[in-house]
Amino acid sequence: MGPAMIMAVRHGESESNLAYRQAGTTPLVYERGDDxxxxxxxxxxxxxxxxxxLAELSGDEAPERVCCSPYLRALDTWKIAQEAWGVTPLPVTVDERLRDQxxxxxxxxxxxxIGERHPEELARREAxxxxxxxxxxGESLGDVVVRLRPFLRELDGRRVLIVAHDSVVLALHHILGGRPDAELAAVLEYAPVPNASVSVWRAGGELVRFNDVAHLTS
Known part of the structure; x- marks a missing residue:
């Protein structure tokens, strides 16, 4: 049957996001683990x-269950969001398949x-x-798509909030859009996925909004 709605959210700004942004084009080795x-x-x-x-959504728009990446930055995003929402805690599924690429x-x-220490790998990435x-x-974006397909097939008919990562949101856009995997590169037109942005699909993969950050400036 598939979910009635999918709302996918990238986690809020993380400590590593900040460190990489501050480093810019300067080589950085960030010691803490991704999780x-x-x-x-x-x-x-x-x-x-x-x-x-979420608190502003009508009863037929609000999520009924939550699926979350196991990574701390995603779990903390949902914990804080739920407290701000003020509702009775929703059922939460922590799913390894929602981890970052x-x-x-x-x-x-x-x-x-990478370019400083492994220039051949940076050249391969560009090629x-x-x-x-x-x-x-590691994984390619195609690998993320492969692990998300069975996850999506397991979702029931409720409205689902997914709290995860930019690679997961891009992979969802590709899968729910119904494009063949040979056209996966086209999804990068929708990158970057901003922190705490919201993307929504209705049943059948109808895209309602993507990378929406209006709630962050209101």
Whole structure:
């Protein structure tokens, strides 16, 4: 039957997001694990804004269940959003398939650090394309699509909120849009996915809005 609605949210700004942004084009090796980083002050503010948005939804628009990435930054985003929403806690499923795209051996490196230490890998990434490149021990965006397909088939007819990562939101856009995997590269036209942005699909994959951040400025 499939879900009546999917609302997908990228987590609020994380400590690693901030560190990579501040580094810019300077090589950075970020020591903390990808599953360990939590939210910055801005990320917590963004998560609370998401909760206020959910509180404004009508009864037939509000999520009925939550599926969340196991990574701390996503779990904390939902915890703060739920507190700001003020509702009785919803059923929450923490699903490993909603984790971020795996960077493998380069999990602690920004692109500048990869180019400095492994220029051949950066060249391969540029040659293969960002969507197809699979770092050593990591995943391509296509791999994220593969693990999300069975997850989506398991969803029931309720309205579902997914709190996860930019790669997951892009993969959902590709799958729910019904495009063949040969056209996966086209989904990068919708990148980047901003922190705490909201994307909504109705039953059947009808896209209602994508990368919406109006709630963060209101």
């Amino acid at each position: 360990e980083v939590t939210l910055t002050d801005l990320g917590r503010t963004q998560a609370a804004a998401l909760g206020r948005l 795996g960077a493998g051996e380069f999990a602690h490196f920004n692109l500048a650090a 293969e394309g960002e969507y197809a490149y699979r770092p050593p021990g």
